[in-house]
Amino acid sequence: xxxxxxxxxxxIGGVHARAIAAHPQAELALVADPVGDAAxxxxxxYGAASTTDVxxxxxxxxDAVVVGSPTPFHVDQIVAAVDAGKAVLAEKPVxxxxxxxxECVAAVGDRADRVMLGFNRRFDPGFAEMKSRILAGEIxxxxxxxxxxxxxxxxxxxxxxxSGGIFRDMTIHDLDMARFLLGDIxxxxxxxxNFADDIKEIGDYDGAVLTLRGANGGVxxxxxxxxxxxxxxxxxxxxxxxxxxxxxNHTATRVQxxxxxxxxASGPYLDFFLQRYTExxxxxxxxxxTAVEAGVAPSPSLADGRxxxxxxxxxxxxxxxxxxxxxx
Numbered sequence: 066x067x068x069x070x071x072x073x074x075x076x077i078g079g080v081h082a083r084a085i086a087a088h089p090q091a092e093l094a095l096v097a098d099p100v101g102d103a104a105x106x107x108x109x110x111y112g113a114a115s116t117t118d119v120x121x122x123x124x125x126x127x128d129a130v131v132v133g134s135p136t137p138f139h140v141d142q143i144v145a146a147v148d149a150g151k152a153v154l155a156e157k158p159v160x161x162x163x164x165x166x167x168e169c170v171a172a173v174g175d176r177a178d179r180v181m182l183g184f185n186r187r188f189d190p191g192f193a194e195m196k197s198r199i200l201a202g203e204i205x206x207x208x209x210x211x212x213x214x215x216x217x218x219x220x221x222x223x224x225x226x227x228s229g230g231i232f233r234d235m236t237i238h239d240l241d242m243a244r245f246l247l248g249d250i251x252x253x254x255x256x257x258x259n260f261a262d263d264i265k266e267i268g269d270y271d272g273a274v275l276t277l278r279g280a281n282g283g284v285x286x287x288x289x290x291x292x293x294x295x296x297x298x299x300x301x302x303x304x305x306x307x308x309x310x311x312x313x314n315h316t317a318t319r320v321q322x323x324x325x326x327x328x329x330a331s332g333p334y335l336d337f338f339l340q341r342y343t344e345x346x347x348x349x350x351x352x353x354x355t356a357v358e359a360g361v362a363p364s365p366s367l368a369d370g371r372x373x374x375x376x377x378x379x380x381x382x383x384x385x386x387x388x389x390x391x392x393x
Contacts, residue, residue, distance in 0.1 A: 067091050067354050070122045070151075072142055073133035074098035074107040074115075077156055081131045083348040086111050089352050097122045123149040129357060130154075136161055136229070140169040144369075147176050152357045154349075156183040158237055159370040161229035163378055166371050178362035181353050182370035184241040188348035191312035195303060200347060204305030210247050210285040212239045213300040215293035217336050219271060222263055231257070232380040236289055240376040241369065243277050243285040246303055250285075250376055252278040253391050257384035264291065267325045275380055296334030297341050315341055 069085050071078050074096050085091045091165035093113045098104035100117075108115035116122075119138075122130055123145045130146040132139055132155040140160050146153045159182070160168040173180060186192055199207060216235070219225065228234035232255065244250060258272035259265040271291040278284055290298075301312045314334045322330040334343045379391040 067126045067129055068094040069129050069131060070095040070125060071107075071131045071133055072097050072119055072122055072138075073131075073135070074100075074103035075133065078107060078131070078133040080346050081133060081154075081350070082107055082111055082113075084346045085131075087358055088287045088350055088354060089345060090358065091350065094127050095122060095125055099271065120145075123151070125229055125305035128152060129353070132156060135227075140165050140172075143169055143180060144172045145172050147179055151179075152353075152363075153180045154183060154353050154363075155180065155370075157241075157370060158229070158374050158377070159367065160374070161233055163371075163374055164372050170367060170371055173367060177367045179357075180367045181356070181363035182365045182367060182373075183349065184238060184245075184365045184369065184373070185342055185349045186238055186242055187245050187345075187365060188330050188352060189312075189345040190348070192242065192245075192301060193348070193379045195301065195310045196311055197203060198310055199303060199305075199351040204303060204308040204310055204378075206281065207247050207279075207303050208306050209298075209302075209304040210243060210283060211302045211304075211328060212242055212285065212287045213298055214239050214287070215290040217293055217296050218235060218340075219261065219264060219291035222267060225264060225269055226267050228269075229377075230268075230381055231273055231289065231291070232377040232384070233374065235291070236275065236287060236380060237373050237377045238272060239275075239287045239289065240277075240380070241365065241373040242301065244372060244376075245290070245365075246280045246301070246371070247277070247281070247283050249275045249280040250393060251280050252378040253376055253383055253393060254388055255380035255383040256388040258290075261291065270384065273380070273384065277376070296336045297338060299341055328348060 096104045096108040104115035129152040257270035262270040264271045273289045275287040313340040316332040383391045
């Protein structure tokens with residue numbers, strides 16, 4: 066039985082709490098959050114202890130720590146947890162600053178096999194199946210990869226101001242997915258789009274289109290938007306010389322209606338990432354628990370987190386230069 070502490074009792078902390086509680090080999094023992102009674106409220110639902118002192122986590126008797134705090138705290142908390150002998154599942158990104166991420170990698174050193182980055186989309190059943198079928202050679206080598214990721218609406222401006230920009234906050238999931246399905250990336254071209262004045266005013270984009278050149282000759286296209294009238298739009302297509310694989314959007318029901326006025330009508334896309342990726346978060350925790358108990362390195366790794374940040378930085382520079390190619 067793996068005993069967990071969660072740092073951060075916000076939305077993502079609640080997601081991990083549910084996944085841990087549902088796992089037969091995991092126990093939520095402690096929740097830490099310095100703000101008000103957030104930790105106490107989350108912990109109460111799972112019979113766990115709570116504290117407003119985050120440092121208490123590192124001297125507790127838990128085996129593993131989920132770092133779900135705001136990004137500026139990630140590096141210090143990852144390092145403190147590893148120094149305390151805990152296994153760590155940390156939310157993305159490692160940090161908004163690549164230099165700080167490198168400090169984290171250096172501080173963790175050869176204990177990096179104790180750290181997993183929370184790129185939960187790798188564990189989505191559809192995307193995971195796509196990966197396994199690519200590895201099995203079903204479509205040959207991936208020549209073209211298309212990733213569409215659109216949110217129903219943008220987060221509040223107060224959040225976006227400290228988010229590091231669309232490429233570090235939103236696109237970073239898709240950049241990791243591109244590496245997951247295509248392999249190493251050598252060049253990034255990014256074009257940012259501004260349709261929302263309030264987001265433009267803070268120096269960010271509400272849409273983006275990226276082209277990534279893979280080391281193996283394949284090319285990935287990433288399409289992002291902060292506003293999508295049809296809901297949470299999440300699709301991936303991998304194309305190769307012997308076929309293609311597609312993972313389509315999820316709706317509340319797979320039943321379609323056919324009538325005199327409409328054909329193939331179905332329900333709207335799921336409208337929130339917590340609904341869309343419920344299974345992925347559960348599978349992510351399962352992988353982490355299994356890896357820690359077996360004494361093997363979980364994946365995605367701290368190095369994967371760094372590489373995704375390298376690509377996000379390259380996309381940021383490319384967009385600032387009007388879509389100029391940036392080598393990585």
